[in-house]
Amino acid sequence: MIEAAPIASELVANIFRTLAPDDVQLFPVSIEGEAEPFFVVNATKVVDCIDEARCREVHHYDEDNPSTDYPGEYNWIYGLRIDPAKTRGAQVFRLKKFKVAFIVSEDVKNALEAVGNLGVSFEHVTGPSGGQNDQHA
Numbered sequence: 001m002i003e004a005a006p007i008a009s010e011l012v013a014n015i016f017r018t019l020a021p022d023d024v025q026l027f028p029v030s031i032e033g034e035a036e037p038f039f040v041v042n043a044t045k046v047v048d049c050i051d052e053a054r055c056r057e058v059h060h061y062d063e064d065n066p067s068t069d070y071p072g073e074y075n076w077i078y079g080l081r082i083d084p085a086k087t088r089g090a091q092v093f094r095l096k097k098f099k100v101a102f103i104v105s106e107d108v109k110n111a112l113e114a115v116g117n118l119g120v121s122f123e124h125v126t127g128p129s130g131g132q133n134d135q136h137a
Contacts, residue, residue, distance in 0.1 A: 006041045006102065007031075012118065013039040015111045020091035020104075041092075047103075048096035049086035055079050074098040080125050101125075 007029065008016070016024045025042040052058055056079025061070045074097050082103065087093065091105040104112070109122050 004100075005043075006120075008039050008041050010037050010039070011115055012112065013041065015108065015115070016041055016092065019108050019111060023090050023092040043092050043094045043102060045090045045093040046096050046099070047087055047090060047093045049082045049084070050074070050077070050095055050098060051081045051083045054081035072097060077101075080123065082125050084126050 008026075013026050017026060023043060023045050025044055027040040027042065029038050029040055031038050055077050058077050059075040061073055061075045077098055080098070080101060082095070087103075090103075091108055093103050095101050095103065103125065104122075112118060112120070113122075
């Protein structure tokens with residue numbers, strides 16, 4: 001499973017630095033042909049909070065296949081749902097058994113959307129409620 005870390009502009013990095021200082025590491029990188037600084041955003045928290053019963057469809061790696069590198073992890077999840085009570089207040093995190101998902105809080109999502117066209121999309125992962133502590137992937 002590839003755990004791609006987002007590359008962000010300085011404006012976006014500042015959102016993570018301000019709203020999730022304990023949940024991310026920001027590493028400066030240079031991009032050829034770009035004058036402005038960019039940052040790799042590394043989520044430092046990994047949380048075990050997938051609510052499998054509320055997910056639309058889950059696919060595990062074949063646990064009987066000894067060649068897999070991901071025993072007990074998810075190959076893919078459709079309609080991902082998490083249990084926000086298990087997030088321990090994290091604003092940004094990866095999921096323990098599905099590290100491809102990059103989860104952000106409602107506050108982080110709103111701040112990122114205010115920046116404008118970032119080339120990302122958000123999917124609601126905490127159910128139909130519209131509360132302030134909702135998380136998005």
